[in-house]
Each structure stands twice: as structure tokens, then as C-alpha cells.
Amino acid sequence: MNVNCLTLLLLLSLASCASYEKFKQITQDIEIPSKIYKADYNQTWQAVIQVMKRYDIAQQNQEAGYIKTRWIDNTLQVNFADSFGSNDAVKAAKFKLVVNVVKAYRGKYEVAKVSVYKRQLIEQDFLQGWKEIRSDAILEKTILYRLDRIITIDNKLRAIDKAKEKEQLESF
Numbered sequence: 001m002n003v004n005c006l007t008l009l010l011l012l013s014l015a016s017c018a019s020y021e022k023f024k025q026i027t028q029d030i031e032i033p034s035k036i037y038k039a040d041y042n043q044t045w046q047a048v049i050q051v052m053k054r055y056d057i058a059q060q061n062q063e064a065g066y067i068k069t070r071w072i073d074n075t076l077q078v079n080f081a082d083s084f085g086s087n088d089a090v091k092a093a094k095f096k097l098v099v100n101v102v103k104a105y106r107g108k109y110e111v112a113k114v115s116v117y118k119r120q121l122i123e124q125d126f127l128q129g130w131k132e133i134r135s136d137a138i139l140e141k142t143i144l145y146r147l148d149r150i151i152t153i154d155n156k157l158r159a160i161d162k163a164k165e166k167e168q169l170e171s172f
Helices: 002-029 041-052 075-081 138-171
Strands: 034-037 057-061 066-069 092-106 109-123 130-133
Touching: 034 138, 041 057, 041 066, 041 092, 041 109, 041 138, 075 092, 092 138, 109 138
Parallel strands: none
Antiparallel strands: 034 109, 057 066, 066 092, 092 109, 109 130
16 A cells, blocks of 8 residues: 555656646746736726727626636638748637736725736647647737726826816816
């Protein structure tokens, strides 16, 4: 029985090392695009919903602060982007987005941090199956830029409303 336990322990340790190596490689190679916005959590969440409504959302949870999309086919975009490269065209490509929104405080002001992770899979041929590739981060940065523009415009509109309110109170 002691030998069986030792064998099982050895197999588990080898399996965990392999998964750790994959995790280590992913964390070293990938920097998840994120940005901190000078807006409260609810305002940021509404901006995220506004940007993400163009994608097919599978899960969304405001309390947990995440949105996940379903797999979205982007075979044409991947083949077009690499049309002048040395790689052959891919048979199929798909991606999934995961957006996280976290509430934080900077001094006494509430801020929100948004992270966008894109998981990209390609299939060269049916024998190899799906292979995960590194994202170019263009889509993630574009989503963060759109969020920045929505929040900036919203903040300016709020400032204009406050100024009008103040002006009406003073003239009354």
C-alpha cells in the first residue's frame, strides 16, 4: 500500500508540474491589457455593457464584475491579417473575450479597473485540432479605448449638467 501511495503521489506531482509549466509560460508571455478609469464602478459597468453589446455575450455578472462572450468566428480576419505573411491560411479561427471590472479607491475617490482578455484559437487542419495562439492585443486595446471615450464623454456631460444646475439655483 505504501508503494501505491508513493506511485500515485509521483504521478500527481508530474502532472502538476506540466500544468504549472503551461501556466508559467502563459503568465510570462501574456500581459493582459487593462486600464484604470476615474469613474465609479456603476458608471464603468454601464460603459462596459455599452461597448460589449456588439458581441455575443454568454455570461455577465455585475456583482462579480465579469462578462464572457461565446466563441466568435474570426477566420476571415486572421487570414486577411496574415495574407502577406509566411504562414499558410488557417482553416478556422475563433476567439472569446473575458472582461473584468474591479472597484478600487485612489485616496478618497472611487475608481474602476477594467481588464480585457482575448483567448484566440486557430485550426490549421483537422488533424492538428485547435491550437491556442497569443493575441496581438489590438482588439483588447480598442475596447479599452472605446470605454475611455464613453466615460470621458459621460463625465463631461455630468459636469455640464452640474454647471446648469448651479446656474439655475443662483438665478432663482
